[in-house]
Amino acid sequence: MKKETPDPNKKVTITVIYDNYPYDPRLKTGWGFSAMVEYGERILLFDTGADEQTLLGNMAQLGINPLKIEYLVLSHFHQDHFGGTMGLLDTGVHPTVYLLSSFSPAFRNSVKAKTEVVIVHESEKVAEGLYSTGQVEGVLPEEGLVIDTPKGLVLITGCAHPGVVSMISAAKAVIDKPVYLVLGGFHLGSASDAQVDSIIDQFRHIGVINAAPCHCTGENAIGRFARAYGDHFIQVGVGKKLELVP
């Protein structure tokens, strides 16, 4: 894939719109995940949570106009990650939607009836500085969002069903830069302490600077990441906003 150097002065903002953990008390929590990424003037939504009421309600509380969303990347075919999609499209917004062939034909067709759909296989450039990892194989295939930020590579995961370390490897294959941040669900709810610690070791080996586990990571794993990462652990919940400036 052709890569270009993004403008190093572009500010990148990530706002968690939907999560099962609270952060901004004005917002509703719900089991699921969604995050908005502003890359300069471009606006991308990653996942849409489980339901449109919570998604659109939280956007309204945060003063986000859904009509400004230009790109929608859906991580995997689980209701808690795509459930708000049709409600979002019903607002009249026409983002280009990036999803995988593992999404049901019925869902793909209903999205296609409303807007442009891109079926992702290999890693794909969505817009300047914004990439899909491509389909990462696993029991349940998934794509992550890779952001080329002034601070380094940022990866956002939905549930990381193929394994969060595999997701990071896929992201590094897209942009070979230091990994500044991994944010999202790490899916370690049933992992043992030893398994979680081994994943933390792999994070360190890869050189992941900051970890922001949320959604389906699991309480125990979040606690272990918090202790291991110290000041570089970022607590995430719905409404958490991260501004990455040069």
Ligand SMILES: [Zn+2]
């Ligand atoms: Zn899932």
Ligand SMILES: [Zn+2]
């Ligand atoms: Zn999930």
